[in-house]
Amino acid sequence: MNFLDKITGNDMKREMKEFEARAKVLPSEYQAAWKEITSNLWMYSDFTGRNLIPILDSALELLEVTSADGQSVEEVLGNDIKGFCAALVGDEGAKSYRDKWRNQLNKNIARKLGGDLK
Incomplete structure (x- = not known):
């Protein structure tokens, strides 16, 4: 990965396109589960989202293997995808980015007001 790709995020765009191409060959219930997984995982990302790429790859691989084995989505993921x-x-x-930002905001306000928030 070169510097420009890392700065612009092109490397992540390529990987996400590869993930989507792999997900398109899955059965429809697995495609729906993949969309729900991706939408739920992004709230746990860091600033760039690069920390999620290996996790997304593993989740997609799990879906690919289990669909090839003929298992249903409910057998693999259960009813609670979140x-x-x-x-x-x-x-x-695990804290989402909202939780982290809320905690930081509360600490800053407490510091400005002279209190100590832990």
Whole structure:
């Protein structure tokens, strides 16, 4: 990956297009699950989203393997895809970017007001 691709995000665009091409060959219920997984995982991304690329790749590979085995989406992911995504990023209590920003804002306000927020 060259510097310009990293700055512009072209490397991520290419990888996401590859993911979408791989997802298009999946059965329709798996395609719907993939869309839901991608939409739920983005809230756990860092500023660039590069931390999610290996996670998205693993999730898509799981869908590919299980669809080839003939399993249903519910057997693989269960009924709670949001919980599945939280587990993928590391912890059931994983914080989203909103939680991180809210915590930082609360700390800044507390510091300005002279209090100490932990």
